Amino acid sequence: MSHNDTVPLHPSSQSDIDEIENLINASVMSGPATVLPARPPSPPRASIPVSSSPFIASNIPPTYKKPPTVPVPPALPVQDPHLNSRQNIAASGFGSPVNTLTEPVWDTVKRDLSRIVSNLKLVVFPNPNREDPGKALRDWDLWGPFFFIVFLGLTLSWSASVKKSEVFAVAFALLAAGAIILTLNVLLLGGHIIFFQSLSLLGYCLFPLDIGALICMLKDNVIVKVIVVSVTLAWSSWAAYPFMSSAVNPRRKALALYPVLLMYVSVGFLIIAID
């Protein structure tokens, strides 16, 4: 690894560089497993060099409070023991906390995945934080909604016997545009909601409908479909209700909630009617 230094180095920096290079040489064999664990046709050994290269931890103190999973890599069965020791060396060697700029790739992946799971649990399953939407989806992310929308589109497209492409495109466009329009609706009604947070929420609330669509794809009986879709529809609406209703003025609650219900009902009909 060549460093062409453009600034003259102090003697102390030279020893830092030597320390860094020792760490790099020690860690050459210990690349993380893959970039994304759930990526099927990937080039083998996606071992992106772990990012402790010439970095000194940023001296700008991080002005945020990330969830506590970030700073220290927890002990994972997959994680190489070298990574752990090197991380600790880096933390103590440079005398400043390891922040997100220098964390290994595997940590980032794990952090994002656990955020998706925790967001899903917050939104869809009963929990004590539901009454306060500001706290509940604080760490919004759009990966969960993306996966759910694509999954729903794929399931619908698979169940359709003709015009599969149109079904998928329509489902995707409907859900994506619908989420954006619903958010704009709340904002225009004078509600206090953050754009991406609401998009994220509406996407996560599709999870029950995803399950419903999957079941309907597997069992073709109309009565079963109607029952399953009604149950999952009720579940989705129950999940979305507290966030949407608390964001607007109480007198305008119905105006904000009705389009949401309408969208989910239309998706439900789409699931039933596909054959």
Add this chain to the structure above:
Amino acid sequence: MDLNQPTGENYANPKTCFFHVLFKAAALAFYILSALFFNSFVIIFVVTVILAALDFWVVKNVSGRILVGLRWWNEINDQGESVWKFECLDQESLARMNKKDSWLFWWTLYLAAVAWIFLGIFSLVRFQADYLLVVGVCLSLSIANIVGFTKCRKDAKKQIQAFASQTIATRFSSTLQSAFSVV
């Protein structure tokens, strides 16, 4: 132009550079070539959008950190407002960043967005609304990364200026002190 560098500077992080380019190129190539092999729009859409999403994640979380030492994200603070945060390495590390790496990073970022714009124009001319959807999604992902990193870089430049003026002041005073101590 990098081939003429007399010092023979190489990529400091070849694997990261490779991945940075891989997903962008794969998404563009798949989109362009898929019409020859696949009849189904669904597969084209899903694979292209997944490759574009993977590229977005890799650029934002991995190659942005490793190649140019920048990072951006969004948070919601206690008052319930959304705040965009930008983070960069300290100035010594930024100055030591490999020039070829950052050249590759920025140029491929811009070129990919321009390529998607061209493809969007083609599909617009042919009145293919569904392909326009694909291009729209990929383009919005590219533009999000470009905007985020450009803002991050401006932040970093401001800090470099502040750091430089501070460094000049300290060096000046230490030079004066050493001059006086010799005398």
